[in-house]
Amino acid sequence: MPCSDPRAIYAHPPSCAATQCWSGSTKASSKRYSDRGTNMDWDLETDLLVVGSGAAGLTAALTAASSGLQSLVLEKADVYGGTTALSGGVIWVPGNSLMGSADSEDAALTYLRHNIGNRVGEAKLSSLVHFAPKMLDHMLANGFLQVATFANFPDYNPEAPGGCFGGRSVEPKVFPGRKLGSALDTLRRGRTRGPIGTLTELGGIVGTMTEMRQLAVIRSNPGDALKAWRVIPRGVWNRVSGAKHLASGGALIAWLRHAMDREGIPLRLNTALVDLVVEDGAVVGAVAERQGETQRIRARRGIVIAAGGFEHNLEMRKRFFGEETTTQYSSGSQDNTGDAINAGMQAGAAVDLMDDAWWAPSFMEPGKGPQIVIFERGKPGNIIVNAGGKRYTNEAQPYNEIVKQMQEAHRAGPSALPSYLIFDQSHRDRYPLGGMLPGATPQKLLDSGFVTRADTLAELAQRKGIDPIGLADTVARFNRMAEAGVDEEFHRGESAFDRFAGDPAVSPNPCLAPLATPPFYAMDLYPGDLGTKGGLLTNERAQVVRPDGTVMEGLYAAGNSSAAVTGHFYPGAGGTIGPAMTYGYIAALHAAGQLPAP
Numbered sequence: 001m002p003c004s005d006p007r008a009i010y011a012h013p014p015s016c017a018a019t020q021c022w023s024g025s026t027k028a029s030s031k032r033y034s035d036r037g038t039n040m041d042w043d044l045e046t047d048l049l050v051v052g053s054g055a056a057g058l059t060a061a062l063t064a065a066s067s068g069l070q071s072l073v074l075e076k077a078d079v080y081g082g083t084t085a086l087s088g089g090v091i092w093v094p095g096n097s098l099m100g101s102a103d104s105e106d107a108a109l110t111y112l113r114h115n116i117g118n119r120v121g122e123a124k125l126s127s128l129v130h131f132a133p134k135m136l137d138h139m140l141a142n143g144f145l146q147v148a149t150f151a152n153f154p155d156y157n158p159e160a161p162g163g164c165f166g167g168r169s170v171e172p173k174v175f176p177g178r179k180l181g182s183a184l185d186t187l188r189r190g191r192t193r194g195p196i197g198t199l200t201e202l203g204g205i206v207g208t209m210t211e212m213r214q215l216a217v218i219r220s221n222p223g224d225a226l227k228a229w230r231v232i233p234r235g236v237w238n239r240v241s242g243a244k245h246l247a248s249g250g251a252l253i254a255w256l257r258h259a260m261d262r263e264g265i266p267l268r269l270n271t272a273l274v275d276l277v278v279e280d281g282a283v284v285g286a287v288a289e290r291q292g293e294t295q296r297i298r299a300r301r302g303i304v305i306a307a308g309g310f311e312h313n314l315e316m317r318k319r320f321f322g323e324e325t326t327t328q329y330s331s332g333s334q335d336n337t338g339d340a341i342n343a344g345m346q347a348g349a350a351v352d353l354m355d356d357a358w359w360a361p362s363f364m365e366p367g368k369g370p371q372i373v374i375f376e377r378g379k380p381g382n383i384i385v386n387a388g389g390k391r392y393t394n395e396a397q398p399y400n401e402i403v404k405q406m407q408e409a410h411r412a413g414p415s416a417l418p419s420y421l422i423f424d425q426s427h428r429d430r431y432p433l434g435g436m437l438p439g440a441t442p443q444k445l446l447d448s449g450f451v452t453r454a455d456t457l458a459e460l461a462q463r464k465g466i467d468p469i470g471l472a473d474t475v476a477r478f479n480r481m482a483e484a485g486v487d488e489e490f491h492r493g494e495s496a497f498d499r500f501a502g503d504p505a506v507s508p509n510p511c512l513a514p515l516a517t518p519p520f521y522a523m524d525l526y527p528g529d530l531g532t533k534g535g536l537l538t539n540e541r542a543q544v545v546r547p548d549g550t551v552m553e554g555l556y557a558a559g560n561s562s563a564a565v566t567g568h569f570y571p572g573a574g575g576t577i578g579p580a581m582t583y584g585y586i587a588a589l590h591a592a593g594q595l596p597a598p
Contacts, residue, residue: 054082310338378501389470
């Protein structure tokens with residue numbers, strides 16, 4: 001589907017004030033190696049040292065190898081893949097070759113300028129839109145990855161100048177896991193936290209994000225459902241044959257890991273970065289620790305920090321997000337505690353965007369991790385309310401914006417943490433939700449309080465501590481708007497993104513239906529995240545910079561270890577992974593002396 005026509009939008013050049021440059025440390029290192037490069041006895045050497053084994057790091061390592069460099073990947077955990085392996089694996093690549101001529105650099109740059117403003121410099125945005133399609137072409141041409149277009153998935157603000165109504169997001173093809181051999185055993189795994197997560201836990205589903213979206217409307221769109229049901233025999237075949245197919249983020253990492261084996265790139269697990277070694281102002285190596293043993297590694301061409309964010313470091317979260325923050329709602333890797341970011345800061349790097357995250361509203365089933373709520377909110381027949389029973393947002397809009405508005409609503413009062421997803425029996429009968437198939441609400445989920453059910457709205461409000469009058473008024477008003485097909489308050493269903501998450505079988509608005517069929521249900525909704533946005537500040541060549549803007553030679557950063565190149569904006573599906581891989585690619589090319597001018 002073609003993108004919209006670009007219009008000229010002008011951004012002001014950034015300044016240090018605009019980017020809120022900051023350097024410092026949350027904790028002093030117990031042993032400092034900086035400025036000791038000349039006198040260091042090295043235990044091993046490589047050309048490019050990569051810290052972190054998510055999509056950004058593995059892309060950097062593979063690009064280095066294809067550019068003639070020797071590379072080494074360090075991973076502090078006993079498994080590889082980072083948060084990427086737990087994700088949907090979607091990659092946002094404006095202008096990718098699968099789109100044909102439907103997109104352009106100018107359109108993508110216009111879109112980013114319009115939504116980001118002057119928060120990120122022009123050079124970085126230009127570098128992203130120029131090199132993203134080249135990165136993907138490079139990965140495909142070298143056999144490092146296989147992808148398919150995420151059919152018709154629009155940008156997160158598709159109606160904006162330069163926005164696109166489909167094609168910029170791609171996803172990895174299913175990967176036959178047994179091809180990894182013993183490396184499959186150390187791939188980071190986690191249950192799929194989506195509308196049909198329960199089946200995934202049982203091993204019954206191995207599906208791409210496209211297939212999962214199709215399954216979300218199995219009761220109302222038989223055509224899509226028939227296409228998506230192939231995930232069931234695929235899951236059965238996995239168990240019977242030992243094929244061990246992987247999809248989504250696991251597949252993305254598996255493709256890259258398989259390519260690493262082919263290229264002979266070593267991966268060292270259980271190896272944590274302790275410090276950076278600086279000589280005459282340039283980063284020349286690193287000190288790592290593996291099972292209590294210190295290793296001094298010289299990096300002849302540089303180091304790429306791609307070790308994720310700090311979402312599971314409570315001290316850092318409190319420092320930058322405030323005292324009320326918590327780690328428990330984050331879907332990021334448990335090992336993402338900001339160690340590599342701190343190492344960069346201690347060496348003098350600037351950081352940025354430390355008070356922001358890739359937000360995603362989440363359910364919290366007792367005894368289990370957070371379950372992000374993506375497409376489910378857009379289905380007709382539900383609303384999100386605060387403790388006063390009032391709506392405060394367009395429930396179908398992108399997940400990042402939902403949490404921002406949840407936080408704003410909470411500050412304004414009454415309480416919106418948690419908020420409540422309210423729906424009726426008609427909704428329960430039609431759509432999967434929270435690991436439940438349509439029509440099936442397991443008693444154990446009712447007993448645990450994960451789901452609350454009541455015969456009337458008043459009883460539901462009483463059981464959840466919601467203002468009953470406020471909820472009754474809200475539902476009555478919402479039902480009138482739903483019948484008319486127009487959300488006069490928050491414009492739900494007007495954007496192409498909203499409609500993509502809705503039910504195409506419902507008209508006139510695929511995102512609206514009354515809440516009228518008892519019993520009624522409520523589920524607590526929390527301000528979750530997919531990882532933090534803040535990290536080491538980089539330039540358009542992925543080089544880490546100091547607070548004064550000077551380059552720290554030999555040090556690069558990509559992914560959630562770096563300040564997000566898209567600023568506070570979330571551009572589209574795969575808006576974390578796409579830029580992460582692109583800047584990993586840029587870093588490796590620059591280190592190899594092969595980065596062309598944009």
